[in-house]
Amino acid sequence: MELKKIYTGLNAQEVAENRKKYGENLLTPPAQTPLWKRFITKFKDPLIIILLVAGVLSIAISFYEYHGLHEGTEVFFEPVGIFIAILLATGMAFFFEEKANRAFAILNQVDDDEPVEVIRDGNPKKIAKRDIVVDDIVLLNTGAEAPADGKLLEAISLHIDESTLTGEPICHKSTHEEDFDKDATFPSDYVLRGTKVMEGHGVFRVEKVGDNTENGKVFVASQIDNSVKTPLTEQLERLGNLITWSSYTIAVIILIARIAMFFLSYDFTWVHFLQYLLDSIMICVTLIVVAVPEGLPMAVTLSLAYSMRRMLKTNNLVRKMHACETMGATTVICTDKTGTLTQNQMRVYKIEVDCSSEEHKALAKEGIAVNSTASLDLSDAQHPTVLGNPTEGALLLWLHEKGYDYRQLRADVEIIDELPFSTERKCMGTLVRSGLLPGKTILYVKGATDIIRYYCSDIMGNRSWDDITAQLLKWQNQAMRTLGFAYMIIPDSSEFKLHEGVISQILDSIKDGNNGLTFQGIVAIADPVRKEVPDAVRECLDAGIDVKIVTGDTPGTAKEIGRQVGIWTEKDCDRCVITGPEFEALSDKELSERVNSLKIIARARPMDKKRLVEALQAKHHVVAVTGDGTNDAPALKAAHVGLSMGDGTSVAKEASDITIIDNSFSSIGRAVMWGRSLYQNIQRFILFQMTVNVAACLIVLVGALLGTQSPLTVTQMLWVNLIMDTFAAMALASLPPSEAVMQNKPHDRKEFIINPSMSRQIIGVGGLFFILLLGLLYMLEYAPINSMTDLLTWYPTGPRELTNHELSIFFTVFVMLQFWNMFNARAFATGKSTFHFKGCKGFGIIVLVIFIGQIIIVQFGGKMFNVTPLCLTDWIAIIVVTSLVLWVGELLRLINRK
Known part of the structure; x- marks a missing residue:
């Protein structure tokens, strides 16, 4: 190119001095967390911590039973089962997230060896981008990328694409003050690292390199981990606290009651008292272990993993598991304009x-x-x-x-x-x-x-x-x-x-x-609006999600795009629109007062979007952010869910939780639908699991107070846990999403995951199961029962030992009550019959495995499971009687629908 002025540039000594003084033109890469540390973080989950405590206590019980009571090695099945559950839950979460990270192949954000044309010692020469230093004279030609930030010395018909920093694809650059755009996001005589020359040519003097550039500042800011708690994390913490304190309270009540009973029933001796106290403590610890839902972390992990895999088919590549559910709790989406709402092609x-x-x-x-x-x-x-x-x-x-x-x-x-x-x-x-x-x-x-x-x-x-x-x-x-x-x-x-x-x-x-x-x-x-965007935006608005546009474009353009997609209406006032400089001038108090009403931020700078996200979070919103440029990275990182675009910059992808592969806003609506459905699936499992726990805990409680042993052996409880935890988790986690959830408003993140309807069912159904099982246990203990038909002519003969056949009946009735209740849990919050099996092939298969597995264990389990085979008449009677749980549930659902 022909230069109007003669430039000499830096000499070798000046280059060395400036590199030492101002640093190299390299972006500091984010620190990589070691693999083992990433695995350890999975154990920070509140329910996993409870399980670890329960596992340690269970080991203590098992050693006491093995050495003190001289029982068999089967007493160690329970702690082994708990630790298997822990490893499965943490291992699966770790595996799926690491797999997503590998699939999330992030390209290096800059090619540091890319050649750049500069003038040094009076001669034009090409050097690697990494070798640029402050005060270098850089030549820019069409198609070139600015290697650093600097002030223009010459600009001939120079137009630069600043979309990666501002969202504005074409910015006219000039060295003549009369041509400056006063509304431009960055000065008209300034070029920025990572922006591309679309037309014309120019010369600029480097003023900032590496992390000090605007690109570098954004990149560094995007590495800040705000450790924002997701709604699911908060809910599981609350649930964990409820389970912990409830089980502790019941355990203390049992301990106090049993001590009181000892003093009322026995001649006091310290030896007998210490033995009795130790037994009582072990019963309390057993109750705590029984109360902990080992399968809940598994259910959450399975639900999230299943959603991750299926969401990929809807063009959502999920990198962080909890982002699946958090999308369902989203109340605000802050979206950029270019490439997300529009096609990014004039x-x-x-x-x-x-x-x-x-x-x-x-x-x-x-x-x-x-x-x-x-x-x-x-x-x-x-x-x-x-x-x-x-x-x-x-x-x-x-x-x-x-x-x-x-x-x-x-x-x-x-x-x-x-x-x-x-x-x-x-x-x-x-x-x-x-x-x-x-x-x-x-x-x-x-x-x-x-x-x-x-x-x-x-x-x-x-x-x-x-x-x-x-x-x-x-x-x-x-x-x-x-x-x-x-x-x-x-x-x-x-x-x-x-x-x-x-x-x-x-x-x-x-x-x-x-x-x-x-x-x-x-x-x-x-730049036309994507065809699917208006309907997708309407779907989000109807679902109670507010949508805000944050763009580097002009207010007029942003308002028109907002009008076309349905965000901006004639009812909206001018206070709903603000420019970047005006936004920056707002105090924190003023922003807090206006943030809910803001719909469009035009001429936004990179940190404006991040500040908006933080202001919304302070208002207790669950915030999702979309972005494809380097400028979006800080906001993507700060948000509860960061959504990068498939063709966005690698810096934006690195900072995000989910990548929208097809760049379509409609895919965001699909992610919300999956998130809400996933939350309901987790609620269904909690409903099912807690109902089982209420019945089991009450049986242990009454048994402890009455001085009787549990009618269920350790191996039987292990099978029950396998059904109620692992299999039930798989069955309920694999339920398909429902479009009906998009007609609801986002659930309040402060609202407990166990809502009033669930509480009534857990207490009511769990209590009913306990009464039925306690009544059955009484009938089995006070009269000989050789078949289910004997219950019709039952007559009490007094306390007696329970036979293996009677225990097999009790065990099977207990399992089948929970089996049919799984169908009721599946139908929770759907408004449909539980026999609506469309898209539920996985549920049907798992239910069949549970049913066949129960038959095999009872018929062939023998001494290992302390059971004897039941005759066909017994099986038919148990299945028919326990199925009333399902039919009553169906009747109630039918009444509610009508």
């Missing part, structure tokens, strides 16, 4: 150019093709991409869609002169010997209509300037970019010599529209 909205004759049509398509600095990458003919200025590229895309090959149109002309676009003229021109109109020399001009009109003496199509101005104003009010087209056929007898620089002479010679150009028409160009 397109012709409408073109009004006179093509009433073949000549006019030829003039229109040839003018668009040749009077342009852009080009198209047609390697994928179905989805061409623009190279160069996006606005000019939009016109070429329009030509391509109409079936015209702009390359052939360019090849057929002879270019005599070109006049590049400048802020002074606000238009550009190309003088050619036409290929479509042989023998004619034509000047094509394109630019701001209000400028071009003064060069025109005629309008094609018999339109008036008033009509044209009215149409332009309508488009501009819709935040569209507008251009005008004009041409002039240069006669052979022209006074101008056709050589380089003649276009300027021709335009300068035109006075007051005499002998001027012919105006062809106008075009509106916009």
